[in-house]
Amino acid sequence: MNKDAFRQGLFIVAELSANHNNNLDLAIKTIEAVAHAGAHAVKVQTFTADSLTLDVNNEYFGPRKDGLWQGWRLYELYRQGALPSEWHSTLQKVATSNGLIFFSAPFARKDVDFLETLEVPIYKVASPEITDIPLISYIASKRRPIIISTGMADEEDIQLAIDTCNKAGNNDITLLKCTSEYPATPDMANLLTIPDMKQRFGARVGLSDHTMGYIIPIAAVALGATVIEKHFILDRNLGGIDSAFSMEPTEFASMVQACKEAYLALGSITYELTERNRLRRRSLFAVEDIKTDEVFTERNVQSVRPGHGLHPKYYYDILGKRSVRDIDKGDKLSMKDLNDVKS
Incomplete structure (x- = not known):
């Protein structure tokens, strides 16, 4: 990758997540559509159900009682959403051949080791993993840029994650303001946290958004977000566990254009009179x-x-x-x- 691409201006990421629906051809077509929609990168998730939870049916691991995934056991949910490891190389080649940066969120040390064989240029830490300090430390030790979602973190959690990266010799950290609801509503966004995070933690700040539409990303850019991440799907009618809060290609393309214009409109501080x-x-x-x-x-x-x-x-x-x-x-x-x- 052009190593400066991630740091120059606005960086827009399409999250594939589970929208491959366990179909490689669908995953390939989705990534091609991501490129056509104007994203800079496509992000996948690298895990197995066993690296995330236990195949147990009790009060902790049994069927969810509410929300979008009501009735699903966590193990079943993650097994359904996992991207096969043998697809990664193929999808990486599709992404790069279409001008996209391909990177991933690993969920275990073995996932990191696997991604190192692919030389992914960026790592993502998902919101629920922000307390997994051993995992964050291991990711940070690879000395690649790290994007950390903060949807399930308080200030102390965020600072601990940053300190962990720094201790491992990695200072290339981007924090994403995130609302971990699926879908989220605008009143949950609390976007004023974005400029505060930038000042409080001294890090680059962006947004991982789960609202419908693109008003929230535009507002985030206006408040200083330089990374925007949204879930992407070819067609919500395809279904799947993440389809309900994912953007279709034309919607995503409109968001990209609007965010770019919002970023351009920021300009610089000037009182110059022409x-x-x-x-x-x-x-x-x-x-x-x-x-x-x-x-x-x-x-x-x-x-x-x-x-x-x-x-x-x-x-x-x-x-x-x-x-x-x-x-x-x-x-x-x-x-x-x-x-x-x-x-």
Whole structure:
């Protein structure tokens, strides 16, 4: 990858997640559509159900009682969503051949070791894994940029994750403001946390968004987010465990364009006045013919557009003074036109 691509300007990531629906051809077509929609990167997840939870049916690991995945046991959910390891290399090649950066979120040391064989350029730490300090330490030790979602973290958790990365010799950290609800609603976003995170933790900050639409990403960019991550699917009608809160290609493309425009609109802090705008302002002009030695009055001098004449701040200074020349109606005034002696 171009190692600077991740750090230059706005970086937009399409999350494949479980939207491959255990179909390699679908996964390939999805990544091709990601590229066409204008993303900079595609992110996958590298795990097995056994690396995330236990195949046990009790009060802790039994069917979920509410939410989007109500009735699913965690083990079944993760087994359904896992991306086969043997697909990674193929999907990486598809991504890179389409100009995308391909990276992943690992969930165990063996996943990290596997991803190292693919030389992925970035690692992602998912929100639930922010407390897995041994895993974060191991990821950080690979000295690659790390993106950390914070949807299930408090301030202490975030600082501990950062300290862990730093201790492992890795300071290349991006924090993602995240609301870990599926789907999330706008009132849950609390986007004012973004500039606070940037200042509080001294890290690059972005957004991992699970709301519908792209209003929240645009607002996040306006508040300083430089990484935007959204789930991507070819068609929500395909179904699947992540389909309900994923963006279709045309929606994603619209988001990319809107976020790029919002980022461009940020510009820089400037109070510079262009010559074009200076000349569009008001200035002092003669609004009647004025003869030599005639007095400047409220009747024959006014502040009007455009700005070629004397600055209006001199209006009261010139009233009562006499003209040193004949001035036609519509002529701009200058200090050279004034006799310093008032009548």
